[in-house]
Amino acid sequence: MGQFWIKMYSYYYSRFNHRDYVRGLNNYGLTCCINALLQSFSATPELLELLEKYHPAENERNKVPMKLKNTLCAMRKDQKHHSPHRDFIDCLHHHSIHRMHLTRFIQHDADEIFHSILNLTQKQMIDKDLAEEIRKVYEIKVETQVMCKECGHIEKTPNSLYSLPLAIREGDNTLESCVQSFTQQEPLRSGNECYCDWCMKKQPTTHQLKLVSLPSVLCIHLKRFRNYGNTRKLNDRVTFPETLNMNIFNGQSENAKEFYSLYGVIVHLGSAFSGHYTAFIRDTPDQNWFYADDSSVRQATWKDVQETYEGRMTAYLLLYRKMSESASG
Ligand SMILES: [Zn+2]
Structure with missing residues (x-):
């Protein structure tokens, strides 16, 4: 159960520029999914800076946001702490077991757990202003528009999401083609008319x-699990860039200098029934990628990340950070 440590440097974020190590996390019985998500949170200074401001009341000490804060702090420090995430995992199971069917020792869905962690943080944090700031880091605002084909009246329903769920077609996909089909106009099926x-x-x-509107941290969920009676995993190819032009979202940026930079990829290995989660992360664009597989961590390259476009070891969640040209130099 050795912890593996890799030295790395960060010069970019003032507050968190002393992340010397990416530390591995032991697996406590199918906790690989939570481990991979914790690696991605630990590479998200937008979240860490807000959690730094969080000073919980006594009765919040056994709640998810406090345990998350403690875990992420311990993960970034050069301390041979035995298992910084053990408490967090226990706490998450305790608080979500009734609502989410989130039982230990069954395979988790990374997108569900990602939502569960953010939802419990919202619900359990007494400081609602801070909770709101955390929500805004990830919140994608969407609108469902149902248009009457007879009179042209459009009924708009606002909604907000923590991840952008993109369907995958058989064969070759690009992230751009997936976004296009997400926003494409679709006729409702016949017999399914609306009032x-x-x-x-x-x-x-x-x-x-x-x-x-799109958030500062955009989580994209590639919907690789499809339920046709049986759940099956789609191993089809989906390419995604390291630097994502905002144009693919149809003018969602008022600032032409803004773009998204990939900093985290949650990877699913295996089939719908027996699988394993790992994560690629990097703190800033000019830094190396790291690959975290539970307790084992190694340096990686962009080429390694690209290997997850298709096959049995495939990208499942993509985390992009909003940047602007002036700030990226
Ligand atoms: Zn009408």
Whole structure:
């Protein structure tokens, strides 16, 4: 159960520029999914800086946000702490077991756990202003638009998401093509007409999702698990860039100098029934990638990350950080 340590340097973030190590995390019985997510959170200074401001009350000490803060702090320090995440894992299981069917020793879905951690943080943090700031780091605002084909009236329903769920087609996909199909106008299936307030009767409609605003940390969920009676994993190819042009989201940036930079990839290995999660992370664009597989951590390259485009070892969640040209130099 040796911890593996790799030396790394960070000059970019003032507060957290002394991250000397990426530390591995022991696996306590199928906790690889939580371990991989913790690695991604530990490479998210936008979250760490807010948790740094968090001073919980006495009755919050056994809650998820406090345990998350402690874990992430311990992960970034040069301390041979035996298992900084053990408490967090126990706490997460304790608080989500009834609501999420999040039992130990069954395979978890990384996107569900990602949501569970953020939702419990929102719910359990007494400082609601701070909780709101944390929510905003990840919040993707979308709008569902249902248009009546007869009169053109559009019914808009706002919604917010922590990850952008993108469907995958058989064959070759690019991240851009997945985003396009996410926002594509789709006719509702026949027999599935919607009531139009203006026509005052059921009419054929089209259905479209609009991206209203994108957050500073964008989590993209490649929907590789599909349920056709049985859950199956799609190993089809999805390419994604290290630097993502905001143009693919159809003018979602007011600032032409803004772009997204990839800093985390949660990887799923294996099938829908027996799998394993690992993570690629890096703190800033000019730094090396690291590959964390539970307690083992090694340096990696962008080429290694690209190996997860398809096959049995595939990218499942992508984490992009918003940057601007002036700040990236
Ligand atoms: Zn109508």
